[in-house]
Amino acid sequence: MISGNTALVALLGQPVSHSLSPAMQNAALKAMGLDWSFLALPCSADDLATVLQGLEAVGCRGLNVTIPHKQAVSQLCKELSPLAQRLGAVNTMTPLPSGGWHGHNTDVEGFVAPLLHNNANWSGTRTVVLGCGGSARAVVAGLQDLNPSEITIVGRRDQTLQPFCSDLQQGRPAHSVQLQPLLDNDPQLQTRIQQADLVVNTTPIGMSSHQPDQGPVLPLGEDIWNNLTAHTVLYDLIYTPRPTPWLQRGEALGCRTYDGLEMLVQQGAAALRSWSGVDEVPVNAMREAALKNLSHP
Numbered sequence: 001m002i003s004g005n006t007a008l009v010a011l012l013g014q015p016v017s018h019s020l021s022p023a024m025q026n027a028a029l030k031a032m033g034l035d036w037s038f039l040a041l042p043c044s045a046d047d048l049a050t051v052l053q054g055l056e057a058v059g060c061r062g063l064n065v066t067i068p069h070k071q072a073v074s075q076l077c078k079e080l081s082p083l084a085q086r087l088g089a090v091n092t093m094t095p096l097p098s099g100g101w102h103g104h105n106t107d108v109e110g111f112v113a114p115l116l117h118n119n120a121n122w123s124g125t126r127t128v129v130l131g132c133g134g135s136a137r138a139v140v141a142g143l144q145d146l147n148p149s150e151i152t153i154v155g156r157r158d159q160t161l162q163p164f165c166s167d168l169q170q171g172r173p174a175h176s177v178q179l180q181p182l183l184d185n186d187p188q189l190q191t192r193i194q195q196a197d198l199v200v201n202t203t204p205i206g207m208s209s210h211q212p213d214q215g216p217v218l219p220l221g222e223d224i225w226n227n228l229t230a231h232t233v234l235y236d237l238i239y240t241p242r243p244t245p246w247l248q249r250g251e252a253l254g255c256r257t258y259d260g261l262e263m264l265v266q267q268g269a270a271a272l273r274s275w276s277g278v279d280e281v282p283v284n285a286m287r288e289a290a291l292k293n294l295s296h297p
């Protein structure tokens, strides 16, 4: 029940109408008995600074930030966590007692959470990341912390692939794993995929709303996956449809698979922890609400 005392938490992005965050966060707030309400607010890039000032002025308790503002808001925060600073991307903001916003990134925690289930150990594994856009930054940062022996980043354009790798390598200890850029037409690609313990898809290929007329349904096309064996784990950041055609292919070959829903739930749970200061947030209620509100095309 919204009253005169209800406080606001919100998502800023554009578009936001299909976001699962309001369902997920409001289910959690209800279970926690917090008199807060979570709204998805569409916001243009031009209005971002004004909207942040306004939300601070009305006592907003916290924000999630999504496409296309994750980079831009990092410039508007008074303070950044070391991780947000390193990634140059913010998805979670909390108001500072002294005024202004603190920016953090919970996408990394969200990404690694399913991989760390049952105390799994990824140390020494060979990993491959498909794509080098916004979400790949959080994925690579997460993998770097898992201490694999290889992280190969596959991109389709050298102009984005090279700066992506040097950016994410910067500031890492000298002994840490070197990122290996690989173009998607490189002859080594087939072997890298075949030898990989974990392949993560961060491209939108296979997503319901991403339907290029004659585009591929599987990342990197059909053939490269023919020699996949059951030892390779596939992780797709996409969660509509569930499972994606790529994960279906992996399941048919006996591979363990993860889709992006748990990452979404866990990044939201981590955000809620930082807004509320409560460690034990109702993750199950969040997951159930997200599942219930997923559209199945």
Ligand code: NAP
Residues within 6 Å of the ligand: 067, 110, 130, 131, 132, 133, 134, 135, 136, 155, 156, 157, 160, 202, 203, 204, 205, 207, 215, 237, 238, 239, 259, 260, 261, 263, 264, 265, 267
């Ligand atoms: P993005 O910044 O646009 O990056 C997409 C990457 O995929 C870029 O490297 C892009 O290459 C590449 N790409 C796009 N179309 C391609 C194609 N046809 N062939 C080869 N490469 C292609 O997008 P994003 O924000 O990272 O999001 C990527 C996906 O992750 C989306 O499906 C999104 O829904 C999902 N996601 C899920 C979560 C979650 O919580 N589960 C969180 C964030 C994102 P170019 O740079 O050359 O265009």
